[in-house]
Ligand code: SF4
């Protein structure tokens with residue numbers, strides 16, 4: 188795990204092994220586990236980066252890093268401070284997963300007042316919490332990796348791009364494109380709702396491949412047409428509540444969700 | 453020898469989530485030993501209120517990245533119990549197979565990546581890639597098999613997509629099941645090698661009597677639903693889980709704590725084994741015997757070995773499950789769901805111990821109240837008392853700071869705590 192392996196190449200392009208650190212704020216740690224949990228490519232991944240901080244897996248810690256992968260959303264004042272410190276040290280700060288990019292499932296609690304939320308779970312016992320926020324609300328973010336969880340193939344591609352000095356490009360089109368290419372039966376045809384028409388691709392239509400409708404974990408595609416999806420949902424007999432549940436689940440569509448919530452209530 | 457030690461470990465490594473250990477010894481006398489939980493709560497029980505039933509398994513899986521399958525299954529079971537849905541035999545088999553593979557992958561992750569480095573004198577698994585590559589590759593092979601089966605049966609290994617209330621969205625193909633059967637058969641060699649590796653480790657000899665809580669099997673080693681039991685003789689029905697958990701708040705933790713017949717109890721592989729040893733597969737019993745592991749064992753460090761025994765058990769039982777699945781006609785994957793008002797509880801044994809989900813629904817199937825009791829929160833009090841006892845004995849024996857620090861960390865790690873899960 189030293190940075191001394193000079194002359195390493197990937198597909199003939201020289202790569203340097205950037206010193207990389209992983210951190211987590213409020214999260215399920217699933218995005219980090221996506222890396223530990225993919226044994227066939229774990230070793231290849233470790234040859235691309237020099238991991239200097241990965242509390243989930245190692246005792247040693249170091250403050251000298253170039254790339255910081257930050258998982259989770261910000262929900263407490265000490266996390267604001269931690270995040271600012273990470274920002275000061277990192278050359279590239281990556282929002283890692285939908286909690287970090289959009290607030291993730293954590294932001295569902297923002298539907299309620301902080302006082303009610305605390306009381307519902309802890310009664311009169313004092314605990315501190317704030318509204319769940321994406322990293323961007325607190326510090327500047329250089330790169331976002333969407334997904335709940337992130338898809339390891341995409342993470343690897345992005346890391347290779349960083350290591351070989353290329354820029355990172357996201358798909359602009361929606362999940363539906365991937366789903367059609369995968370020749371899946373469309374879920375609407377078997378009576379299931381799906382956010383595939385408006386959600387940014389890149390997961391290779393992970394959920395529809397298992398006959399499970401998309402919940403929009405990767406946030407909106409470029410030019411996402413929510414109005415048109417509303418019409419499709421209505422035509423197939425799904426309520427606005429069902430659409431809202433999906434739009435607000437991971438935080439990526441929060442502006443659209445807010446609008447619908449206001450019209451329903 | 454009179455020793456003085458001041459140990460403070462901030463954000464203990466190689467555990468899931470954020471916890472601190474603090475130990476203070478003055479002149480050979482223990483002043484303080486504390487297991488603190490500083491994780492930020494995410495308020496899952498609040499954020500689900502008002503949501504329709506179908507949101508719960510999908511969202512609750514996100515309580516934990518390691519045992520998302522267990523959370524999803526507990527959530528589904530609670531909903532099915534509330535709505536009066538009985539899963540088909542096919543669904544039950546597939547869920548258990550999926551559950552077993554999560555247990556295998558989680559135990560292997562803990563045994564090899566989190567626990568073994570302590571015994572091998574390393575800070576992480578990474579240097580072992582160079583120094584003991586065959587060990588790392590074996591761990592990777594075992595995990596990969598478990599994860600591949602999870603991908604196939606559950607749709608994906610993390611935050612599964614095929615598991616829904618009423619059954620599955622899709623079934624694994626016969627060909628896939630046959631391939632997995634072969635791979636499971638081949639994996640028994642790796643399990644034996646794992647047992648041999650752990651036989652070379654010196655498991656600390658530390659015994660403190662406590663109570664062990666788990667599901668109680670009737671004819672099988674239990675994982676999904678059923679009665680609740682403890683080694684002190686408590687016996688309750690699944691829906692009476694609150695009488696087993698008795699949660700309360702303490703200052704040193706953002707996670708709740710639990711107690712039953714004594715001031716603390718333990719859940720997890722060792723607790724399951726202590727309550728259900730007779731139902732282990734024969735090969736698993738043999739593995740237990742290699743380590744002299746018999747019920748009731750009160751050494752918390754033996755939880756590692758209990759996990760190893762369970763790895764053997766789940767592999768052999770999965771072989772039986774696949775045989776049964778292949779021998780039966782494929783049925784419809786999924787039943788109709790009709791929501792109704794009421795309360796449902798789902799108790800599931802996840803890798804770190806017994807997990808409960810409980811929801812109260814209105815007539816339209818919207819959640820009025822939600823309660824999730826996590827294995828690690830049930831273990832926190834027991835970890836605290838073990839830590840006091842261990843530190844006290846170390847102080848008397850005049851152990852060095854370094855030794856105490858390592859032992860304390862190994863103790864907490866033996867419980868395989870999942871802290872972000874416990875502060876959900
Ligand atoms: S984005 Fe999803 S998988 Fe990743 S940490 Fe958040 S909840 Fe877990």
Ligand code: SF4
Pocket residue numbers: 362363364366367371372373374375381382383384392395400401
């Ligand atoms: S299933 Fe979803 S993603 Fe696939 S084509 Fe239909 S709407 Fe699009």
Ligand code: SF4
Pocket residue numbers: 334335362386387390391392393394395400401402403404405406
């Ligand atoms: S299909 Fe939708 S919900 Fe599923 S992973 Fe892709 S973007 Fe996320």
